[in-house]
Amino acid sequence: MLASTKLTDRQQQIYDLVRTAIERTGAPPTRAEIAQALGFRSANAAEEHLQALARKGVIELVGGTSRGIRLQSDTLRAVHQRRQQQAQLPMPGLAxxxxxxxxxxxxxxxxxxxxxxxxxxxxxxxxxxxxxxxxxxxxxxxxxxxxxxxxxxxxxxxxxxxxxxxxxxxxxxxxxxxxxxxxxxxxxxxxxxxxxxxxxxxxxxxxxxxxxxxxxxxxxxxxxx
Structure with a gap:
């Protein structure tokens, strides 16, 4: 289940980077932009991490596009819930x-x-x-x-x-x-x-x-x- 999906520290970094880019500009980053932001030597390293995130079901990769990365709507909800549970805060009703x-x-x-x-x-x-x-x-x-x-x-x-x-x-x-x-x-x-x-x-x-x-x-x- 997505609510229990565990990400490595690096995967969480990339997920947060993708989410922040979408929030700021309305579009996900390219593989090259991810590599540059996180200090990877090539875009291939970013692609490997994105494939891992896709296998875990937290993103969807759209083939044939340089910015073909989508956050799953239920992923956003699951991450929100997981972070609140980790902080031991009561789960408020989602607006x-x-x-x-x-x-x-x-x-x-x-x-x-x-x-x-x-x-x-x-x-x-x-x-x-x-x-x-x-x-x-x-x-x-x-x-x-x-x-x-x-x-x-x-x-x-x-x-x-x-x-x-x-x-x-x-x-x-x-x-x-x-x-x-x-x-x-x-x-x-x-x-x-x-x-x-x-x-x-x-x-x-x-x-x-x-x-x-x-x-x-x-x-x-x-x-x-």
Whole structure:
């Protein structure tokens, strides 16, 4: 059972590194980034530890992507419980969030307008480092290499304050898209995580562009409900 899964000190380090990266940027680190952070000589050493974590069931590895690492939703809950038990603290009730699932979004109307909400899900607040406001169903594979796949549910915090490198939900006219955000002197670039897709360039002050939120977590469709 996941609640009794024992990790080595090094495995715990890597797990914490992956979780922190997802909390901070919305995407897991690459093998090379893990190797650099922990002083490994090569990315292969990081891969071996990730494979061990996958065998223990605390992460899932998505093949063919440089950032294809996912935390299991029940893993987060199990680690939370185990750490509290080790500290000999009583287990509090896990806080629940009621999050609307946003479907197709009509141009010119707020993303959380009633007509956009397909249904509402109850999820555990402990799954997210920052409180999300809604779930958005991912459509397409433009963020494949960040481990965000078609049909996944992206947890989004409504905000227009984002930093370079974070994964955001942006509106471009009639379309809502999930991309990595980059701002420079020329304007804004929305970067895909799949070489088959083009960078979207947005001119400064483009009235068709709006930031709808920041990605704060990911749930594989159906896995956490």
């Amino acid at each position: 629940q969030l009621m999050l609307p699932l946003v479907g197709r979004v009509a141009a010119g109307s707020p993303i959380l307008a009633e007509e956009h909400v397909d249904r509402t899900y109850q999820v555990e607040a402990s799954l997210f480092s920052r409180r999300p406001d809604y779930l958005l169903k991912v459509r397409g594979m433009s963020m494949r290499d960040a481990g965000i796949l078609d049909g996944d549910l992206l947890a989004v915090q409504q905000t227009s304050e984002v930093r370079n490198g974070q994964i955001v939900v942006a509106r471009l006219g009639d379309e809502v898209t999930v991309k990595r955000y980059k701002r420079n002197r020329q304007g804004i670039e929305l970067l895909p995580e799949n070489p088959d897709f083009d960078v979207i360039h947005v001119a400064e002050g483009d009235p068709q562009f709006a930031l709808e939120g920041l990605a704060v977590g990911l749930i594989r469709n159906g896995s956490a409900f």
